[in-house]
Amino acid sequence: HVGESDGEMAEATLSSMNQDLGAVLDYATRKRPTSPIVVIAANVTGRVALKRLAQDHRVALLVLLTGIMDLQAALRAHQEDFIVTFLRSAGLGMTNLLGLNVDGDRFLSDAIKEGYADLLTTIEDAKRLRTPMLFFAAERDPWTQLDAVKKVLAALKTDEGQLYLIPEALHRLQDNPRQILTLVRLVTSSCMERFFPDRSRKGLVEPSPRTIAAQIRLEQEQAKARHSKRKPALREFWQAHLDRAQHLMHVSAYWHFLEQIARLAGPLERGERVLDPGCGNGELGLFLLTQQAYRVRGEPGPKFLPPHYVGLDFVPSALNSARINLAQAAAELRDKSPATVMAHPLLTTTLLAADLDQPLPIRDNRFDRIVCNLVLGYLQDPLFTLREFVRVLSPGGKMVITSLKPQADLSHIYRLTTQQPGQPEAIEAARRMLLSFGTIKQAERDGMFHSVTRQELALLLFASGAVQISVHSAFDDQAYLAVAEKPPQ
Secondary structure (H helix, E strand, O other), rough: OOOOOOHHHHOOOOHHHHHHHHHHEEEHHHHHOOOOEEEEEOOHHHHHHHHHHHHOOOOEEEEEEEEOOHHHHHHHHOOOOHHHHHHOOOOOOEEEOOOEEHHHHHHHHHHHHOEEEEEEHHHHHHHHOOOOEEEEEOOOOOOHHHHHHHHHHHHHHHHOOEEEEEEEOOHHHHHHHHHHHHHHHHHHHHHHHHHOOOHHHHOOOOOOOHHHHHHOOOOOHHHHHHOOOHHHHHHHHHHHHHHHHHHHHHHHHHHHHHHHHHHHHHOEEEEEEEEEEEOOHHHHHHHHHHHHHHHHOOOOOOOOEEEEEEEEEEHHHHHHHHHHHHHHHHHHHHHHHOOOOHOOOOEEEEEEEOOOOOOOOOOOOOOEEEEEEHHHHHHHHHHHHHHHHHEEEEEEEEEEEEEOOOOOOOOOHHHHHHHHOOHHHEEEEEEEEHHHHHHHHHHHHHHOOOOOOOOOOOOHHHHHHEEEEEEEEOOOOOOOEEEEEEEOO
C-alpha cells in the first residue's frame, strides 16, 4: 500500500515516492517470495505506482483508487495551474499541492523532468505496463476526469484493465464510509477470485467494528507517539498558523459561516455573556461587533444592552492580535457611524490567557453563550473540555461547536480568492492560509490531532451532559456545526 511513511513531507517528490515503493517491493519479495503482490494506491500515489510498475514487473495486480492520471489538470482543478506558474518563474517555495505541503519548485521540477506532469506521460507509462490493473473512479471527481482514465486504460497492452465507476462519489472517498466499505469488499473479492479461487467460494470474513476501532486507535497512538509535541512547541505551531490564517477574515464564505454560527447561537439583546474559547485572532468578536453596529443603526436607542465578549487562547500573540483587531474595528465603526449609533458601547470585551486542556479559570454557570469555532479536534481530551463548557454555561444556555470535517478541502476558499480580479496580495495571503491548513492536515495524519465525524461530535456533546443536540453541515460543506444547550435547573 502506497501511503504514509516516515520522513519530512516538505522534501518529498514523486520520484522519491517511486523509490520508496521500490524499497517496499524489495522487502515484500524478500520476505514473501512465493506470495502474489498487490499494490493499492490512491490519489497522486496512483500516478507514482503506475510509473513504477511500467518498469517493475514483480507485482501481480495494481489497484488504483481515484488515481490522478493528469497531474497538471488535477492541480488546475485543485487551485491553479502551478506547472505553468513554475515554468514562467520559479520561486514557489513551500506550497500546498493537492493537499501536500511540499517545496513547490523541487516537486514540480521533478514531476516535469521525470515524466509525471501530464496525461501524455501517463499514457506512455501505461503502454509499458504489464500488470493487470483495476481502476476505481469516482463519478463526480473534479481531479480525475473519466475521459482521461479511459484513455489510460485504452493504452494498456494487456487486456486486463478494468474500470469500476463509483456512483455519486467525489475524489475523497473517505467522506462516505458506506462507499468505502463497499469498495474494500469489492477489492478484496477481486483479489480472492484472482489469487485464491478455492477460498473465494467460502466468502469474506469481515472484522468486527470493535476490532477495526481498536486498530484505528492503535495506529493513531503509534503515530502520535512519533510526532508528539510539547506545549511550548504547540504554542509556536498555533502562533504560526494563526499568523497565516488571518486571511480568513477577508473570505466571504467564512463570514457566511460566522453568520450561521451567530444565528444558531441566538440573538444578543440583553447583555448576554459570550465565551469564545480558542478565540485566535478574534474573528468571532469582530463579527459580533459589526453585527451589533448594524443592529443598533437599524433600531437606535437604548433598547439593546451590549453583549460581553470573553475570548480565551493560550497563544499570547493571538490575544494581542485579537486586542488590536477589535480596537481597530471599533475605531473604524466609530468614524463611519452616526453619533447616535455610538452613544453606547456596542460590545464589551475581555481577553484572557487560558489553556483549554486544563480546567477553565471560570466560575460555574457564568456564560449565556459559548462558541468554540474550529478548535475541538485539536484538544487533548475533547470530552473533558466540553464538560468544562457545560459547567461554565448557564442553565438553559446555548453553545455552538464547530469542527472541520475529516476530509475538509479548503482549496475551494483559495479558488474563491483567485476569482477576485486585481488582488495579488489577497491571493498570496490565501496561499499562505492554505499552506497552514495543510500543515494541520499533516499533523492529523501524524496522529497529533483528530477531526471528529458527525457521529463523534454528537456523541461527545451527549456525553458532556448537553441536551437538544443538532449537527449541521457548514462552511461550504467543509465543517460540522453543532448546537446544544445546558439542561435548565
